[in-house]
Amino acid sequence: METTGQQPTAAPEPKYWHLRTVLVRAIDSEFSTGQVLPNERELAARFGVARATLRQALDQLELEGRLVRRRGIGTLIAAPRVGVPVNRQEEGWPGAGRSKAWRTVDCTTAPASAQLAGNLGVAEGATVHTVRRVRLVEGRPMATESLHVPASALPHLPGFRAESDRARSVLRQLERLEVDGESRSVELGVAEADEAGLLERPPGSPVLVMTTQYVSAGRLVALAVSTYRADTCKLTFGETGLADVAPVGVTREVRTAS
Amino acid sequence: METTGQQPTAAPEPKYWHLRTVLVRAIDSEFSTGQVLPNERELAARFGVARATLRQALDQLELEGRLVRRRGIGTLIAAPRVGVPVNRQEEGWPGAGRSKAWRTVDCTTAPASAQLAGNLGVAEGATVHTVRRVRLVEGRPMATESLHVPASALPHLPGFRAESDRARSVLRQLERLEVDGESRSVELGVAEADEAGLLERPPGSPVLVMTTQYVSAGRLVALAVSTYRADTCKLTFGETGLADVAPVGVTREVRTAS
DNA sequence: CAGTGGTCTAGACCACCCG
DNA sequence: GGGTGGTCTAGACCACTGA
Numbered sequence: 001m002e003t004t005g006q007q008p009t010a011a012p013e014p015k016y017w018h019l020r021t022v023l024v025r026a027i028d029s030e031f032s033t034g035q036v037l038p039n040e041r042e043l044a045a046r047f048g049v050a051r052a053t054l055r056q057a058l059d060q061l062e063l064e065g066r067l068v069r070r071r072g073i074g075t076l077i078a079a080p081r082v083g084v085p086v087n088r089q090e091e092g093w094p095g096a097g098r099s100k101a102w103r104t105v106d107c108t109t110a111p112a113s114a115q116l117a118g119n120l121g122v123a124e125g126a127t128v129h130t131v132r133r134v135r136l137v138e139g140r141p142m143a144t145e146s147l148h149v150p151a152s153a154l155p156h157l158p159g160f161r162a163e164s165d166r167a168r169s170v171l172r173q174l175e176r177l178e179v180d181g182e183s184r185s186v187e188l189g190v191a192e193a194d195e196a197g198l199l200e201r202p203p204g205s206p207v208l209v210m211t212t213q214y215v216s217a218g219r220l221v222a223l224a225v226s227t228y229r230a231d232t233c234k235l236t237f238g239e240t241g242l243a244d245v246a247p248v249g250v251t252r253e254v255r256t257a258s
Numbered sequence: 259m260e261t262t263g264q265q266p267t268a269a270p271e272p273k274y275w276h277l278r279t280v281l282v283r284a285i286d287s288e289f290s291t292g293q294v295l296p297n298e299r300e301l302a303a304r305f306g307v308a309r310a311t312l313r314q315a316l317d318q319l320e321l322e323g324r325l326v327r328r329r330g331i332g333t334l335i336a337a338p339r340v341g342v343p344v345n346r347q348e349e350g351w352p353g354a355g356r357s358k359a360w361r362t363v364d365c366t367t368a369p370a371s372a373q374l375a376g377n378l379g380v381a382e383g384a385t386v387h388t389v390r391r392v393r394l395v396e397g398r399p400m401a402t403e404s405l406h407v408p409a410s411a412l413p414h415l416p417g418f419r420a421e422s423d424r425a426r427s428v429l430r431q432l433e434r435l436e437v438d439g440e441s442r443s444v445e446l447g448v449a450e451a452d453e454a455g456l457l458e459r460p461p462g463s464p465v466l467v468m469t470t471q472y473v474s475a476g477r478l479v480a481l482a483v484s485t486y487r488a489d490t491c492k493l494t495f496g497e498t499g500l501a502d503v504a505p506v507g508v509t510r511e512v513r514t515a516s
Numbered sequence: 517c518a519g520t521g522g523t524c525t526a527g528a529c530c531a532c533c534c535g
Numbered sequence: 536g537g538g539t540g541g542t543c544t545a546g547a548c549c550a551c552t553g554a
Binding site for chain 1: 275278310318321322323339341441442443444445446447448461462464466488489491492493494495
């Protein structure tokens with residue numbers, strides 16, 4: 001199992017990491033999108049390791065978005081990640097009410113918990129509308145979003161309505177507001193049970209969690225928490241999209257090799 | 259090992275996922291930042307599972323940034339993620355030459371590979387400067403960056419110099435350019451060997467890969483590929499930072515519970 | 517049905533940290 | 536030293552897919 005002829009005193013490279021490197025090369029040179037790899041038991045045998053060790057390498061590659069594993073089917077070469085625009089307001093929230101990009105799941109109106117109230121800058125117990133939506137890209141769910149709006153930010157909201165109407169009303173009222181700006185943050189998370197279901201992924205799948213604060217007239221009028229599938233999504237904040245860059249994996253390899 | 263009294267016909271929840279849920283509750287209620295958990299063998303025994311199963315749950319929690327595991331020490335409750343500003347130009351590149359936020363590692367000047375040339379919009383083989391830097395937050399490395407600049411974008415760059423001087427010159431020249439805008443993308447990746455070393459993390463650690471295109475006078479003048487430690491970083495794109503939102507984990511729990 | 521990936525086990529050894 | 540997490544093994548059973 002010589003790695004690359006390293007000195008005995010050198011730091012010993014874990015088998016699974018070496019395996020990953022070998023597989024990356026094989027994937028890049030001998031396979032193309034959608035193709036299925038040999039099954040895990042065979043691969044493990046071929047490389048002379050336990051199946052668990054091989055799986056550790058595959059886990060890495062899946063986290064990088066290079067592989068997709070489907071139970072009962074096999075391990076496939078993943079398509080390059082989809083660039084999902086999140087910068088333009090039309091992509092995020094206002095104007096999206098009529099778009100097909102988002103599908104409303106439900107809408108609740110309830111008093112804010114201490115936690116949520118703090119984040120929204122309102123008093124605890126203040127009424128807050130919460131719209132839950134799913135973002136679709138090419139018909140597939142790519143993200144979930146929980147949009148929290150204090151009732152005080154929507155003075156002209158019509159009275160009681162059916163849930164689906166209420167969601168529409170909230171979104172419509174939001175569009176009427178002048179949005180001065182948004183501030184966002186992005187971090188890594190995992191899909192909880194409900195999100196996992198909406199994203200059609202198993203619980204624990206990695207997601208990019210984007211938190212957006214919408215400001216109007218100097219006040220925070222909405223807080224959106226979105227979870228994007230990390231396996232297939234690349235969040236793009238482009239201002240005026242220049243040419244798209246090639247998959248990062250490749251870019252980074254190039255740099256490393258230089 | 260009753261989970262929560264679910265029907266036999268219900269979808270069986272994996273043990274490691276149930277374990278994770280239990281641990282999340284324990285962490286939030288009974289532990290505080292920096293505290294060490296019982297060791298893995300003891301925890302596994304206490305929950306009546308194999309150590310490997312327990313580790314699967316801990317892996318999840320580490321990915322979420324709730325735990326930190328240190329070899330020879332133990333498993334600690336992680337501090338909340340650090341918000342790292344990446345939107346303001348002063349945080350990213352121009353003006354950072356004199357700042358203490360970035361430490362230059364090296365600087366190379368070489369012909370562009372086909373891959374890199376395509377991404378930069380120059381001819382293959384064109385001369386490109388590459389500055390490698392590390393971003394420090396509170397003295398700790400939080401990100402690595404490879405900044406690629408076509409020599410054609412820096413017409414006034416002085417001649418040959420020592421490497422450290424060259425890096426400084428490239429950065430200084432870049433600052434002189436008027437930057438019309440940047441377009442960014444963020445996705446999930448893993449740290450390769452060299453990045454891992456700079457970030458003081460083992461290879462394969464999750465990172466947020468941010469790719470930034472800098473545009474000046476309608477032309478792409480620089481391409482930056484940054485890798486941020488996903489365990490401790492939260493990328494913030496705030497325009498004019500309002501109050502910070504609480505840790506997302508909590509926020510999301512609140513929403514789920516509503 | 518046979519074949520795939522997903523979960524789980526019990527045990528072993530190693531690399532690292534500290535007193 | 537003894538204790539920690541990190542790696543690796545060989546095997547088992549389950550859940551899902553497709554023919």
